[in-house]
Amino acid sequence: MRALRLLKWKSDPVLSEVSDPEPGPGEVLVRVGGAGACHSDLHVMREFEGGAPWGPPLTLGHENAGWVAALGDGAKGVEVGQAVAVYGPWGCGTCGRCRLGAENYCEDRDAAPLTGGLGADGGMAEYLLVPAARHLLPLPDGLEPAEAAPLTDAGLTPYHAVRRSWPKLPPGSTAVVIGAGGLGHIAVQILKATTAAKVIAVDLRPDALELARAHGADLTLPSDEHAAAEVRAATGGRGADVVLDFVGADATLRLGAAAARTVGDLTVVGIAGGTLPVSFRGIPYEVSVQTTYWGTRPELAEVLDLAARGLIRPRVTTYPLDRAMDAYHDLEAGRLTGRAVIVP
């Protein structure tokens, strides 16, 4: 089969011919119907050398959906031909976190397989080998694999970040989304679908702000030195109850801290690697600062439900597998609005 392979660190991945994977005991083979191109893949191909306990060669693609193609011995719970979304963070399955479905925070990494597309072979190929049937969630009616694929990361990651802050988002509250790209434009929709908060989107790119407005943002602001003051002005001087930073650079973290309300949340989802000095007068009182990574399996089921009911709808641009690098180049150049999905 054909697969988009990263052959060495600090290089562009290459469309390669590899042998079709065969499911071993407990494993499931999925025919890929869509594999999302994520900003973190760019970090993997450009910057990761030495930064991960795994390395090339590997097939990229960690947000995947498709159809069950074959079951290994003993694998059960899904049927051949069934449309499924693939829960991406593969944990050990038995530690305390995994038992709750939070395999994104598995505490026994030594007993867990490497994650597809981030260690093991991912979904930018005709087939994807999934280590256990529990990672496959049936697609509800009305959801095709190509549109479901981005929900497994670009949908699930912001959903987890929003959901954990639900108690701080009652009517009358304000949420700020910094970075209205692949994840951020879905974050706006998740906030609108699951809370009564007023939503403010902040981005450098006019296209991204337009996308956020089209998906229900109440206010959009260019990401500049005035943005924090504008957030305060729009909230009667109080600031935002919840700030979700999908960029994570020094400047956006600074903006997030300056825009947050006392007792608010500042949640860092973006992996740009910026830092935020925390000191007694550096951030508003009782602001909680946290990072999040991906989401839980039960949350993915909730995301799929929201999408099947039309309450969230990722903006998707599809690319065939042999043009997958165009998707990354478009993403890298800021030419992409919403999410790129590779359809093999």
Ligand SMILES: [Zn+2]
């Ligand atoms: Zn990702």
Ligand SMILES: [Zn+2]
């Ligand atoms: Zn675990």
